[in-house]
Amino acid sequence: MKEMYDVLIIGAGVVGCSIARELSKYKLKILVVEKGEDVASEGASKANSAILHAGYDPVPGSLKAKLNVRGNEMYDVLCKDLDVPIKRTGSLVAAFSEEEVKELYELFDRGIKNGVKGLSLITKDMVKEIEPHINDTVVAALYAKTAGIICPYGYTIAVAENAAQNGAEFVFNSEVIDIKKNGDFFIVKTHKEEFYSKYVVNAAGLYSDVINNMVGAKPFSVHPRKGEYLILDKDQGYLARTVIFQVPTKMGKGILVSPTVDGNLLIGPTSEDIQDKEFKATTREGLNKAITVAKRSVDKFDVRKTITQFTGLRATPDTEDKDFIIGESDVKGFINAAGIESPGFTAAPAIAEMIRDILKDAGLKLIEKVDFNPKRRPVIRFTELSDEERNKLIKENPAYGRIICRCETVTEGEIIDVIRRPVGAKSLDGVKRRVRAGMGRCQGSFCGPRVVEILARELNISPLEVTKHGRNSNILTAETKKFLLEKAAEVLKKEVYENA
Amino acid sequence: MLKYDIIIIGGGPAGLGAAVEAYEKGVKNIVIIERDKYLGGILEQCIHNGFGLQEFKEELTGPEYAQRFIDKVEEYDINVMLETMVLEITPDRIVKAVNSKEGVFTIKAGAIILAMGCRERPRGAIMIPGTRPAGILTAGTAQRYVNMEGYLPGKEIVILGSGDVGLIMARRLTLEGAKVKAVVELMPYSSGLTRNIVQCLEDFNIPLLLSHTVIEIHGKDRVEGVTIAKVDENREPIMETAQYISCDTLILSVGLIPENELSQKAGIELDPITGGPIVNEMLETSVPGIFACGNVLQVHDLVDNVTAEARLAANSAIRFIREGEFGKSNIAVKAGNGIRYVVPQKINVDNIEKRIKFRMRPVNVYNNAMLVVKSGDKYLLRQKRQRLTPGEMIDVNLSKDILKNANLEEGIVFLVEEG
Numbered sequence A: 001m002k003e004m005y006d007v008l009i010i011g012a013g014v015v016g017c018s019i020a021r022e023l024s025k026y027k028l029k030i031l032v033v034e035k036g037e038d039v040a041s042e043g044a045s046k047a048n049s050a051i052l053h054a055g056y057d058p059v060p061g062s063l064k065a066k067l068n069v070r071g072n073e074m075y076d077v078l079c080k081d082l083d084v085p086i087k088r089t090g091s092l093v094a095a096f097s098e099e100e101v102k103e104l105y106e107l108f109d110r111g112i113k114n115g116v117k118g119l120s121l122i123t124k125d126m127v128k129e130i131e132p133h134i135n136d137t138v139v140a141a142l143y144a145k146t147a148g149i150i151c152p153y154g155y156t157i158a159v160a161e162n163a164a165q166n167g168a169e170f171v172f173n174s175e176v177i178d179i180k181k182n183g184d185f186f187i188v189k190t191h192k193e194e195f196y197s198k199y200v201v202n203a204a205g206l207y208s209d210v211i212n213n214m215v216g217a218k219p220f221s222v223h224p225r226k227g228e229y230l231i232l233d234k235d236q237g238y239l240a241r242t243v244i245f246q247v248p249t250k251m252g253k254g255i256l257v258s259p260t261v262d263g264n265l266l267i268g269p270t271s272e273d274i275q276d277k278e279f280k281a282t283t284r285e286g287l288n289k290a291i292t293v294a295k296r297s298v299d300k301f302d303v304r305k306t307i308t309q310f311t312g313l314r315a316t317p318d319t320e321d322k323d324f325i326i327g328e329s330d331v332k333g334f335i336n337a338a339g340i341e342s343p344g345f346t347a348a349p350a351i352a353e354m355i356r357d358i359l360k361d362a363g364l365k366l367i368e369k370v371d372f373n374p375k376r377r378p379v380i381r382f383t384e385l386s387d388e389e390r391n392k393l394i395k396e397n398p399a400y401g402r403i404i405c406r407c408e409t410v411t412e413g414e415i416i417d418v419i420r421r422p423v424g425a426k427s428l429d430g431v432k433r434r435v436r437a438g439m440g441r442c443q444g445s446f447c448g449p450r451v452v453e454i455l456a457r458e459l460n461i462s463p464l465e466v467t468k469h470g471r472n473s474n475i476l477t478a479e480t481k482k483f484l485l486e487k488a489a490e491v492l493k494k495e496v497y498e499n500a
Numbered sequence B: 001m002l003k004y005d006i007i008i009i010g011g012g013p014a015g016l017g018a019a020v021e022a023y024e025k026g027v028k029n030i031v032i033i034e035r036d037k038y039l040g041g042i043l044e045q046c047i048h049n050g051f052g053l054q055e056f057k058e059e060l061t062g063p064e065y066a067q068r069f070i071d072k073v074e075e076y077d078i079n080v081m082l083e084t085m086v087l088e089i090t091p092d093r094i095v096k097a098v099n100s101k102e103g104v105f106t107i108k109a110g111a112i113i114l115a116m117g118c119r120e121r122p123r124g125a126i127m128i129p130g131t132r133p134a135g136i137l138t139a140g141t142a143q144r145y146v147n148m149e150g151y152l153p154g155k156e157i158v159i160l161g162s163g164d165v166g167l168i169m170a171r172r173l174t175l176e177g178a179k180v181k182a183v184v185e186l187m188p189y190s191s192g193l194t195r196n197i198v199q200c201l202e203d204f205n206i207p208l209l210l211s212h213t214v215i216e217i218h219g220k221d222r223v224e225g226v227t228i229a230k231v232d233e234n235r236e237p238i239m240e241t242a243q244y245i246s247c248d249t250l251i252l253s254v255g256l257i258p259e260n261e262l263s264q265k266a267g268i269e270l271d272p273i274t275g276g277p278i279v280n281e282m283l284e285t286s287v288p289g290i291f292a293c294g295n296v297l298q299v300h301d302l303v304d305n306v307t308a309e310a311r312l313a314a315n316s317a318i319r320f321i322r323e324g325e326f327g328k329s330n331i332a333v334k335a336g337n338g339i340r341y342v343v344p345q346k347i348n349v350d351n352i353e354k355r356i357k358f359r360m361r362p363v364n365v366y367n368n369a370m371l372v373v374k375s376g377d378k379y380l381l382r383q384k385r386q387r388l389t390p391g392e393m394i395d396v397n398l399s400k401d402i403l404k405n406a407n408l409e410e411g412i413v414f415l416v417e418e419g
Ligand SMILES: Cc1cc2nc3c(=O)[nH]c(=O)nc-3n(C[C@H](O)[C@H](O)[C@H](O)COP(=O)(O)OP(=O)(O)OC[C@H]3O[C@@H](n4cnc5c(N)ncnc54)[C@H](O)[C@@H]3O)c2cc1C
Pocket: A010, A011, A012, A013, A014, A015, A016, A017, A033, A034, A035, A036, A040, A041, A042, A043, A044, A045, A046, A047, A048, A049, A050, A051, A052, A053, A174, A175, A176, A177, A203, A204, A205, A206, A207, A208, A211, A226, A227, A228, A269, A312, A313, A314, A315, A340, A341, A342, A343, A344, A345, A346, A347
């Protein structure tokens, strides 16, 4: 008979990967099935605000509130174990009128109810002290000390890698198209293979409704709410030290100005309900809106310093309370972690614990592994090493002496390492998300060809097969001389045909 | 710490030119540091001809032009460190670099010549909304793939921007069998050389759409098309003129930016317009003993000018190591009406032997205009110029005698007088 998994997780976003890691602490056979070519390559986990929210925002008593606050607390240990940069920058909700100040009191009260620590209401002077470049029109702010920033795809990759180190399996490029319950197990069909598993966890983000409805559980729907962003050059990063929110409206937490862990400046997101779950484009209107609104907080940034822009789609559940949909469905053994919109990233580790408990209650035996290793093998970041450390490294492996990405100072050694690691990089974007090669001010015009060469060599494929992000996103289309010969042959054939 | 008289950062034509000049003037304890595997810089991928008309009085390809200097570097046995990246320079002229043989090391220089060239502006810098598929690349990257690696980045191509690299690539890609559907330029004029427009577009019937831009990119995995539109006087797209062009590749040729991360970290003052260091008549930056030439200083369209600039930088560096600091600059050089920038940005007349060359670009296209140099109300020079265009750098030679008439307080201003 075919291999039987204990738990099959659909979706390799931060939620699916966090669940996989949590479960990899136990003697279980775990499989994560992802339709994209990589971890955090398709969904919300790669395109969001990257904020570890403090937790004053969600409605008291909701799952969002509980899991946000708990998740936030878990990140320090996790980031240490997984070797992922995190900065507890704190966040500000800035009020620019007396009217808005009233809202701050409400947020403050909600935060207290939710159990958020380190909240305070601060006056203009204190705001300016914390955030010298915020506009002078600021009146007061809610300061949340526990808020932080993180690299969302970097974290997700790290969690996945550690889960894999501890035995969890991953398949990519595999889209689940059907799920059948067969007695006491599920048959999960993707467009190219079939898997058997005793339990199925649905962590498919925006498609979690499709997956839920596929198995015949009580239906619900999730729709995309689009958020557009701009990322500015590192020389604009000094403009924000904390995450600067504005007083929220009903369309979300509003547009923020924030540093990123890597020192760039992030502006966005907009908030717009749409229909198309595949919509990934930015729009002129959206970007203009993000810029205009952000200028209300900090007007000193220079838009010409934009290095890239992106859109993220929030998986907004169409339920009355808009809360996360977490729990065993009416199909026994099928468990939802669905409709995880903001603060889903922050909540992810807490969601993973909750799913573990739900699985236990549903009859899954959890036997702890003695050899579970919570630590990811540390990542080498050339830029952060001392010269002595660099020299030692280069002596051991000369590839660390070759700089491939000049904007972010990334070496060939680092690139090779992330291709070879468990759940390694397979594409240009995969490399970029892991080591930042191509993420700097030149956006890969310099290192692109070199990374293509390294990927081809390491994966033992032709440069023509190297993609930007899997599927048909090939970078190169033909060999020059061959293409001309083929064209010439075509012309000849046509002539022969026409003459005949 | 190892010490060199002159450390040259970058082994393109600027760095090569400076090294050869220094050696020939007798300063031999020098080194060129280059991060690539070979010398020649951007020229190695410019396999078209059109280089060297002034310098060698013949038309060479990029690699041939570079080779003339590389041969001399080899003949003179000048120190070269390849695959070595400079990570940092300090105001007291200590250079930190890394390579896979020596690891990270520091060396000290009597004088430094910056010759790091420039990089291309990416998509982000021009804010084209839409998706982020494969098939969007800069012209220089396309050039590298085609000319050096032997791969085509696409088959049906739209080029945004009519900078020289884009124009050259329109021709190259056509010759390689790809279809270049259009070159789209935001401005009402091209930023490329006239000869390139004729030889690269007109000769191949490639349409050049002036006052147009790409307003959206389509395609999920690979580019499937772009929407272009005409723009109004404020360069805002006129939505009614939007038009879809199917293509699998969008090549960007939207400008070059001098590569000055190192300079910035060393505290060198940059000119916000050129993106290069502010220099004096000796091509010395705001940090004494650090000089700049080539595309790191200002983006050139002719390599011959780069070589000339490199010679001046080398001679200035030599003078610096022999005589020490130069006197303070006493005349400010400004760009007036119709001129975008002027290099050098300040001068000290006492350091000028006979004459000095100023290089600048106009902000617009002017026909039969007067190029004027003034100091206060006084005219120092009036020259009729048949055609001024932003795609072609202007040189103006001023003699020491003329400059002596400048008013120190007012400085000198370059401007265009029309009509
Ligand atoms: C604009 C925006 C801003 C946000 N800001 C923040 C923030 O600052 N802080 C915060 O805490 N949270 C934030 N969030 C929320 C957070 O990003 C999400 O809650 C979190 O990333 C959700 O993770 P996930 O794993 O559930 O979903 P995803 O990351 O979307 O992962 C789902 C995965 O399932 C895969 N999948 C779907 N269908 C199938 C199928 N049929 N077969 C196989 N695989 C499938 C997808 O390819 C995808 O990889 C934001 C979200 C957005 C969109």
